[in-house]
Amino acid sequence: MSKYKVTLETNSVADTQCFGERLGHWVKQNGNPLCMALVGDLGTGKTHMSQGIAKGLGVTEEITSPTFSLMNTYMTLAGEIYHFDLYRMDDVSELENIGFYEFTEDQISIVEWADKFSDELPEETLWIRIVSIDEHARAITLKSDLIDHETLVEIGGIYVVGN
Numbered sequence: 001m002s003k004y005k006v007t008l009e010t011n012s013v014a015d016t017q018c019f020g021e022r023l024g025h026w027v028k029q030n031g032n033p034l035c036m037a038l039v040g041d042l043g044t045g046k047t048h049m050s051q052g053i054a055k056g057l058g059v060t061e062e063i064t065s066p067t068f069s070l071m072n073t074y075m076t077l078a079g080e081i082y083h084f085d086l087y088r089m090d091d092v093s094e095l096e097n098i099g100f101y102e103f104t105e106d107q108i109s110i111v112e113w114a115d116k117f118s119d120e121l122p123e124e125t126l127w128i129r130i131v132s133i134d135e136h137a138r139a140i141t142l143k144s145d146l147i148d149h150e151t152l153v154e155i156g157g158i159y160v161v162g163n
């Protein structure tokens with residue numbers, strides 16, 4: 001059970017990306033390392049949200065999901081950011097080989113399918129769960145032990161619907 005929790009709702013891809021951008025911008029301003037763990041069924045919007053987060057962090061190139069490469073790296077003014085997709089990873093020992101622990105603990109990172117290996121993520125992780133409501137709407141739950149409720153509400157902006 002995480003200490004702090006906020007629920008959001010988006011009604012389009014643009015909304016999801018805009019929320020992601022707000023989050024990325026907050027992380028950039030905050031200046032601390034953070035692991036953002038994205039969880040949700042196939043096609044719920046993890047990669048689209050990652051694109052928004054990356055934009056908010058100052059990545060100018062279009063990012064794609066590292067489904068086959070497992071990890072992509074992007075350079076920003078805030079330093080390098082690390083984007084993982086664990087969908088195709090089967091063995092926990094592979095994480096060490098790609099620098100997963102180092103990057104998620106000490107840098108800014110985004111991890112799609114993070115729930116496949118949830119025990120391997122830092123305690124400070126911001127958990128983001130996306131659930132499809134219908135074709136265009138998504139319920140998004142933010143959970144953290146570190147980022148307090150007030151701050152999560154601030155990051156969520158107009159997309160916040162409840163606790």
Ligand SMILES: Nc1ncnc2c1ncn2[C@@H]1O[C@H](COP(=O)(O)OP(=O)(O)OP(=O)(O)O)[C@@H](O)[C@H]1O
Nearest residue numbers: 011012013016042043044045046047048135136138
């Ligand atoms: N509110 C919304 N937010 C995000 N995506 C949405 C939304 N409404 C519809 N979509 C659609 O849902 C799909 C999300 O695709 P995306 O690749 O981001 O999902 P994913 O969770 O990364 O999937 P996968 O697990 O296969 O990598 C896209 O086709 C997008 O157009």
Ligand SMILES: [Mg+2]
Nearest residue numbers: 046047065112
């Ligand atoms: Mg994806």
